[in-house]
């Protein structure tokens with residue numbers, strides 16, 4: 274009995290600490306705050322439920338019996354809500370929310386007496402089990418889509434385990450009806466349940482911290498590789514792709530075309546339409562490239578009004594035709610500017626991809642000096 278009380282105290286304290294950790298995380302990560310706050314609430318409610326459970330004695334107070342079950346069910350609801358928000362899952366229909374009002378209302382209204390215990394067990398365990406089982410089926414797919422198969426199983430397995438355990442407990446109560454199958458404070462089984470709660474919430478906390486970090490790292494990497502205004506690759510990312518494509522070209526000798534594009538007299542656009550108008554033209558140019566290039570082509574904004582296109586497996590005549598088409602499309606789609614393009618083919622003799630970039634740059638310069646709104650091709654060595 275004495276050991277049981279100590280274990281209860283420690284486990285409750287530990288779960289409460291997890292809640293505190295989530296609160297700190299919510300302060301540090303504003304983009305994920307609503308989900309994290311739900312999880313902090315989950316831990317707080319669970320700690321409360323466990324503490325109330327440890328208060329069960331012969332007096333049978335409402336708090337120790339109904340209160341403990343209510344707090345645990347609310348904890349599970351908050352946990353599932355946090356997961357739905359975290360995974361950007363649309364909120365469930367209102368009818369589903371109403372479904373959880375039934376066990377909550379029953380737990381509020383039932384007396385804490387021994388006679389009502391079978392009802393309480395079925396409602397509390399059945400409600401929790403059903404909720405966790407539904408959450409398992411709803412959350413597994415989006416979790417897997419974002420983080421992969423094994424992390425999703427690692428996070429969902431404890432949820433499935435608890436769902437089955439709780440449904441089993443409700444079924445056991447129905448089987449033994451009307452003999453109450455309520456958790457007693459001093460039973461070994463009760464202590465095992467406490468430990469498994471601690472383990473599952475630990476796995477949950479560490480697992481979701483890990484996927485959260487994974488998501489934030491992916492977002493940072495995405496931001497560090499893209500130009501904010503147009504959403505195209507930025508210079509840094511393009512240089513990385515350029516190096517990869519260069520080595521691929523050396524290995525396979527597939528034709529690799531490189532095109533430098535510059536908007537003509539862009540300063541005038543800014544002067545007449547203002548900076549915001551200029552930005553809109555840059556975005557429209559990016560959209561034009563995205564629309565008319567293939568998926569495997571790479572487009573970057575190298576800075577200002579200059580873009581670099583990298584066209585794998587594209588022989589020179591095809592690249593030339595594409596450049597001419599883009600130049601014409603700027604007219605047809607009334608971009609508000611004309612395009613000058615410098616084209617070259619990457620060659621193994623260049624020794625370095627940078628040499629090909631400089632050649633495309635020189636071709637672009639010629640396009641500018643020869644009157645703009647044209648394509649100039651610089652032959653590879």
Ligand SMILES: Nc1nc2c(ncn2[C@@H]2O[C@H](COP(=O)(O)OP(=O)(O)OP(=O)(O)O)[C@@H](O)[C@H]2O)c(=O)[nH]1
Pocket residue numbers: 502535536537538539540541543547548549550551552555576577578641645
């Ligand atoms: N709106 C907007 N303007 C930019 C941005 N980055 C650079 N610019 C402007 O782009 C203009 C580039 O001007 P220049 O380099 O003189 O070239 P240009 O007027 O296009 O003339 P040519 O290239 O010789 O045809 C400058 O006025 C820059 O302020 C941007 O992100 N948004």
